Structure formats: C-alpha cells, structure tokens
Amino acid sequence: MAPGTVTFVVFENFDTLDLAGPVEVFGEAGYNLRTVAPAKGPVTSDAGLSVNPDHSVRTADPHDVDTLLVVGGAGVHVAQQDKNLVRWVADAATSASRVASVCSGAFLLAEAGILDGHRVTTHWRKADRLAAEYPSLTVDCDPIFVQEGPIWTSAGVSAGMDLALAMVEDDLGPQASLAAARELNLFLRRPGSQSQFSVPLWSTPPRDDIMRRVVDAIHADPGGPHGIADLANVAGLSPRHLQRRFTQEVGMTPAAYVERVRVEAAQRDLSERDDPVETIAHRHGFGTAETLRRTFHRIVGASPTDYRARFTTTRPPTHSTPRYR
Missing domain, CATH: 3.40.50.880 (Class I glutamine amidotransferase (GATase) domain)
Incomplete structure (x- = not known):
C-alpha cells in the first residue's frame, strides 16, 4: 500500500x-x-x-x-x-x-x-x-x-x-x-532519546586563555591523560586552583567535562567505524567496554550496542509491523 x-x-x-x-x-x-x-x-x-x-x-x-x-x-x-x-x-x-x-x-x-x-x-x-x-x-x-x-x-x-x-x-x-x-545524504544516527545538547551547550565557554587551553587539550585528544594533575600541568595551576576556576567558568568539574567529551567521541566512532566496543573504550579513555557501557547509558540513555544499531535505523527495533506495505 x-x-x-x-x-x-x-x-x-x-x-x-x-x-x-x-x-x-x-x-x-x-x-x-x-x-x-x-x-x-x-x-x-x-x-x-x-x-x-x-x-x-x-x-x-x-x-x-x-x-x-x-x-x-x-x-x-x-x-x-x-x-x-x-x-x-x-x-x-x-x-x-x-x-x-x-x-x-x-x-x-x-x-x-x-x-x-x-x-x-x-x-x-x-x-x-x-x-x-x-x-x-x-x-x-x-x-x-x-x-x-x-x-x-x-x-x-x-x-x-x-x-x-x-x-x-x-x-x-x-x-x-x-x-x-x-x-538526502542524512545519517540515521539519532534516536528520539538522544539529547538536544552537545558538550558546548552543556557548558559555558571559558572566558580566559588558560581555561580555553585546557578545554582545547581535552577536545584534541579525548582519550588522553586528563586527570586533574594532568590538566593542572596544562594550565600551569595547582590542581585545587584549576578545579575551582574550571568549575566556575565552565559550569562543571573538569572530570565531568572530560567524561562528556569522551562520550561524544565514542558516539562518533560507533556511528562511523566498525571497531569493537572494547577498542573504542580503550581509544577514548574508558579503559574497559563495561566502563564505557555504564557511562554511555547514564549520559546517552542507551547502550553502545543499541546506539550503533540505531546508526542504520531511526528507532529501536520493535515487534510491530509497519503501518503500510
């Protein structure tokens, strides 16, 4: 029909x-x-x-x-x-x-x-x-x-x-x-549950060059070493001072920001690559597939496997039949 x-x-x-x-x-x-x-x-x-x-x-x-x-x-x-x-x-x-x-x-x-x-x-x-x-x-x-x-x-x-x-x-x-x-050259990669917000919308752009340098370092290599001590070295500040200034300017802690950037990087890989979930987890700093799964589910609202499946459909599989044939 x-x-x-x-x-x-x-x-x-x-x-x-x-x-x-x-x-x-x-x-x-x-x-x-x-x-x-x-x-x-x-x-x-x-x-x-x-x-x-x-x-x-x-x-x-x-x-x-x-x-x-x-x-x-x-x-x-x-x-x-x-x-x-x-x-x-x-x-x-x-x-x-x-x-x-x-x-x-x-x-x-x-x-x-x-x-x-x-x-x-x-x-x-x-x-x-x-x-x-x-x-x-x-x-x-x-x-x-x-x-x-x-x-x-x-x-x-x-x-x-x-x-x-x-x-x-x-x-x-x-x-x-x-x-x-x-x-139409569209990607079927966004289930309805996907958030309207990306990392830049979840955060406030930093005002000064030091915090921008930290943010740029995170985006340049999401899977890199981005513990508070590592980021403090990038900023040239003490860990405590960085934690306070970053949270004030960006609106979230450095750890939360790193986590969101890593999840977005994993989303891109799940959509565009065939790499195993374990490989993607290691590449983007999650360590294990289980850590990626738990973090991904908490932030995205779906498992990495489900998200990857939705790259080729707009919605999760259901047992219902299409309205028209």
Missing part, C-alpha cells in the same frame, strides 16, 4: 526548515503532501520565503487528515490567538491517525488541547515557556523527539527531519527510511 498524506499547518513567520526538512523526507518516501494555512493566499516564513498553501482552514476538510504536522516558528504565538486555526487543528486531530509538531509548533497543538496530560518536547529555548503556559503538559527539553502513542513532538530544525524519518520507518519499515536518508 502507498503511504498516506501528510498535512502541514503553516502560518505567517513559520520556520523555513521546520517545513522544508520534513517535506523533503516525506516527499522522498512517496507521501502525498499538502499545506493548510489560516487564510487564503501566500504565507511568508521567518527567512522571507513565500509559500502558497494548498488550502485555508475554510476550505480544508479537518476530517480528511491522516498525519497532521504543525511546524514551528516565531509566528506561532500569533497563530495561537487565531481561534479559527486552533479550532481547525483541534478538529483535524480528532480524525488524524497521528499528530505531530516540530519545534514551537507544540504551542499550537497545546492551545488546541491535543497535548494535555502528555510528555512532550520542543526546542530547549522554548521549553520553560511551554511548561508555564500549559502546566498540564510534562515538558522534557532533552530528547530530540518524543512519541506517546499517536502524538509526536520534536525539537527544532534538524530534529524535524529525525522525526519524519522515524515516522517513515513506522509506516514503511527501516529500509524505506534508510533509502530516504541516503538519498
């Missing part, structure tokens, strides 16, 4: 990539695509791109929706006040087989009452506002996307493509998702 139709909800000042990314993924996989806007006529993205939607909320049948996907963008907070648009989204959600948002599109779904009682995500910059405006939601700003039954929410920009690939896999199976990703 052919895949279904994805209906994208757009509005003035939507985010260009929140729409374009998923459109490319679903289009490559053979879905029918349509756009719905609050009113007839072109809408303009935050980057100045003009899009002429297929329908307005006055002409689109809200009960003829398979997958409903609301994009994000700076204009979403104006769109939240559009009662006709909110009502159309709420009506469409009652008949849609699944409902999704990219980035701040979650605000429009929340305004329509679709997310009540659910765990959801959005861009990390928007998470506090979403939680404050809609206290019935459980807002988790860490994962790149969250699925709870037929409700899917994602972080911003590239996370929308991860979400779309996961939906393609859910519908058509991993080979279809992989084929779409290969055609």
Whole structure:
C-alpha cells in the first residue's frame, strides 16, 4: 500500500526548515503532501520565503487528515490567538491517525488541547515557556523527539527531519527510511532519546586563555591523560586552583567535562567505524567496554550496542509491523 498524506499547518513567520526538512523526507518516501494555512493566499516564513498553501482552514476538510504536522516558528504565538486555526487543528486531530509538531509548533497543538496530560518536547529555548503556559503538559527539553502513542513532538530544525524519518520507518519499515536518508545524504544516527545538547551547550565557554587551553587539550585528544594533575600541568595551576576556576567558568568539574567529551567521541566512532566496543573504550579513555557501557547509558540513555544499531535505523527495533506495505 502507498503511504498516506501528510498535512502541514503553516502560518505567517513559520520556520523555513521546520517545513522544508520534513517535506523533503516525506516527499522522498512517496507521501502525498499538502499545506493548510489560516487564510487564503501566500504565507511568508521567518527567512522571507513565500509559500502558497494548498488550502485555508475554510476550505480544508479537518476530517480528511491522516498525519497532521504543525511546524514551528516565531509566528506561532500569533497563530495561537487565531481561534479559527486552533479550532481547525483541534478538529483535524480528532480524525488524524497521528499528530505531530516540530519545534514551537507544540504551542499550537497545546492551545488546541491535543497535548494535555502528555510528555512532550520542543526546542530547549522554548521549553520553560511551554511548561508555564500549559502546566498540564510534562515538558522534557532533552530528547530530540518524543512519541506517546499517536502524538509526536520534536525539537527544532534538524530534529524535524529525525522525526519524519522515524515516522517513515513506522509506516514503511527501516529500509524505506534508510533509502530516504541516503538519498538526502542524512545519517540515521539519532534516536528520539538522544539529547538536544552537545558538550558546548552543556557548558559555558571559558572566558580566559588558560581555561580555553585546557578545554582545547581535552577536545584534541579525548582519550588522553586528563586527570586533574594532568590538566593542572596544562594550565600551569595547582590542581585545587584549576578545579575551582574550571568549575566556575565552565559550569562543571573538569572530570565531568572530560567524561562528556569522551562520550561524544565514542558516539562518533560507533556511528562511523566498525571497531569493537572494547577498542573504542580503550581509544577514548574508558579503559574497559563495561566502563564505557555504564557511562554511555547514564549520559546517552542507551547502550553502545543499541546506539550503533540505531546508526542504520531511526528507532529501536520493535515487534510491530509497519503501518503500510
């Protein structure tokens, strides 16, 4: 069976990539695509791109929706006040087989009452506002996307493509998702549980040259000797003085920073190399595969083996069958 139709909800000042990314993924996989806007006529993205939607909320049948996907963008907070648009989204959600948002599109779904009682995500910059405006939601700003039954929410920009690939896999199976990703030169390496944050976002950039020198030394050789005494020698400070200054400037201890850098280095190797986990553990300073496994699970939320498996699929293997064949 052919895949279904994805209906994208757009509005003035939507985010260009929140729409374009998923459109490319679903289009490559053979879905029918349509756009719905609050009113007839072109809408303009935050980057100045003009899009002429297929329908307005006055002409689109809200009960003829398979997958409903609301994009994000700076204009979403104006769109939240559009009662006709909110009502159309709420009506469409009652008949849609699944409902999704990219980035701040979650605000429009929340305004329509679709997310009540659910765990959801959005861009990390928007998470506090979403939680404050809609206290019935459980807002988790860490994962790149969250699925709870037929409700899917994602972080911003590239996370929308991860979400779309996961939906393609859910519908058509991993080979279809992989084929779409290969055609678009994407890596299927990010399960929904992967954090939105990389090391630079978890930390504060150091202000002075000494701390920058320490940080650069860690990144240059993640598996190198980076005990407190080693890093103190790089900085030309006493271990106690380095510990205090590094924690003040970077926002975490040197040991925690080294650990995160090593985990990210291991993630890259697991995604791009066929080396045994034991080899990767030794290369990046973990010592043993078991130490890597425990650290990886604590920080990434998955084992190294599971993470490697997800390099070729967007989601963990399940026993469910694809929605379409």
